[in-house]
Amino acid sequence: MDDRKQKVLLAIIQDYVATAEPVGSRTIARKYQLGVSPATIRNEMADLEEMGYIEQPHTSAGRVPSIVGYRYYVDSLMKKEIVPPDLEKIIREGLERKVRDVGEIMHYTGQLLAKLTSYAALVMMPGLFGGHIRHIQLVPLVLPRVTLVVVMDSGTIKNHVFEVEEDIGEDDLSVISTVLNAKLRGMTVAGIRRTVLSEINLELSRYRDVLNRAMEALSDDRGTVEAGKIHLDGMFNILNQPEFHNVEKVKTLLTLLEQEDVLKGLLSGTVPAGSVTVRIGSEMSCRFVEECSMVSATFRMGGQDVGILAVLGPTRMEYARVVSLIEFATRNLSLYLNRLVQGREDW
């Protein structure tokens, strides 16, 4: 791939991203000063097409970047954009103001990302597993229904309702709560050791059944308020994209986005390392989003990946801008989350 071919490919991608129209040789010669005539560009385009980087919707339309073309662009051609300082300031100030609990920060970040990119933003909320237990309590509702409430140091809360045996009273629950608190406080959910559990079991042997159910509830992510949930913002942004002026497409996509498990599947393709993952069209291996791309990254808390931030848009996406925004957002998010939890900033 010689230098000029790269320039042509870049021009095609830039123009197509901007206009959503197949781009022809004349356009490139006119708008992007390569110092050569349309004919020359046509030759280069023929080569690029043979190499698989661009495609022709039909004879005598312009060229459109292929998945391979976008991939090459993202990997080799794309220049990272610098987040403008005033924008940076806005984001920082917004986060600063929201530094109260994890939920608020996440919400804010999602909305911001949707607004700035004008694509859809997904935020997978951190689960319980990252943070440390601050408080744990069994609260009687209408017996035999009780709820297990767990407060993490991030401010995240989990509650899980279940039923206990008839002969358990409020006092029993209060005793159990005290012991659980003493033993489990400061631990991560993932880090609860068998030794601790058996200690508890020993101490509260007559409540074995309640304890089992409580532990089950603790490690069950379902009941967790917010945590593990996926928030969607700016879903309607995609309706502004010309590729979704077709109602059928909108329908399949929206139907998809309403199913949380599908979203989880999509997000799970994110590499955990901390770098930004870009997946283009069929790379997501989900045939319903073949005309979409996803840019995603994990964010960290206490040295551990706890959640994912992602932007979903058409394959014809402003990758450079989105990648830098995601990068910036996750970095900030990690920073503020850690500050929230411990003053630690070890990202």
Next chain:
Amino acid sequence: MDDRKQKVLLAIIQDYVATAEPVGSRTIARKYQLGVSPATIRNEMADLEEMGYIEQPHTSAGRVPSIVGYRYYVDSLMKKEIVPPDLEKIIREGLERKVRDVGEIMHYTGQLLAKLTSYAALVMMPGLFGGHIRHIQLVPLVLPRVTLVVVMDSGTIKNHVFEVEEDIGEDDLSVISTVLNAKLRGMTVAGIRRTVLSEINLELSRYRDVLNRAMEALSDDRGTVEAGKIHLDGMFNILNQPEFHNVEKVKTLLTLLEQEDVLKGLLSGTVPAGSVTVRIGSEMSCRFVEECSMVSATFRMGGQDVGILAVLGPTRMEYARVVSLIEFATRNLSLYLNRLVQGREDW
């Protein structure tokens, strides 16, 4: 409005609701056995149009019901449908299985309503004000950040993060929690009396500042997990309606539905009495949903309206079916919610 006119109007509405096509005199004569010829029906239709019950999209199309026509139908013509017993069984069993916490029941109801009606369902979650306080606790996060956790007897949880003065320690919080629990347990949030507050203030005079902030948090609905939130289900159902095959309309509607305050505004038009409210097109006085209707009803808990259930669909809606479903759903919901809270069933 004589009997035959009513029959014609009914036929027009039924046919239009079923087909979404303007309906002509021939169709009515053929499909609905009125025993008269198309010409007669045409005369009746001309009358109905003059009276404002139906409209013509353009000369020589069929007729379409007007807002006034639908209104007349809903008020006078519509026969309540009976919820089929097998469906009733499914709903009851589903609710039975979900009887654990309010959130789950509400979610389930919303999804069910969306699925059964194939329109969009809205659920406004009950706030804190209906239920009784079961447990209240100030949990230290990373000091000076603390969170106030309130568990209601419905299983609803509220948490609100705020900051306290530097010199407040964990022991102080634990003392405050004990007192708050002793004093406030069993009360409704709305029912906390000034006498109780001053008792608490007396007992914990050195913590006045923390207490003020806690009380503020308690009566602030924002931080409440789930409560007061509006859940939307089956939003994509409306995309199946032919009137929304136009992307622009979809866009305005979806944009609308994403704004929670707008939804609240729409829901606030529901009459609290306990009957079902039907609002048709412009009756909602929001120009973005002029082509939509909303069927809604409040549900009760402990003798108080605590939330709203609603279905949003095109004006061309199967009112009879939706109304009976909503009626049935709210009745059941009230029943199960009350059973959840107190075994009371005083609706």
Next chain:
DNA sequence: ATTTAGCACTCGCCTCAAAGGAGTGCTAAC
């Protein structure tokens, strides 16, 4: 007096063909 058949008329929608235009590939000249 009401109902109905007949008929002319309106108007949206579909089809089809023609025109237009954007873009290409090839060839030959530079």
Next chain:
DNA sequence: GTTAGCACTCCTTTGAGGCGAGTGCTAAAT
């Protein structure tokens, strides 16, 4: 290696004509 020229392709737009559904009116039938 580059470029101008040109024939060719194929999508898109445009407009006219025909079709069909439906109406309102009138006059005849009940």
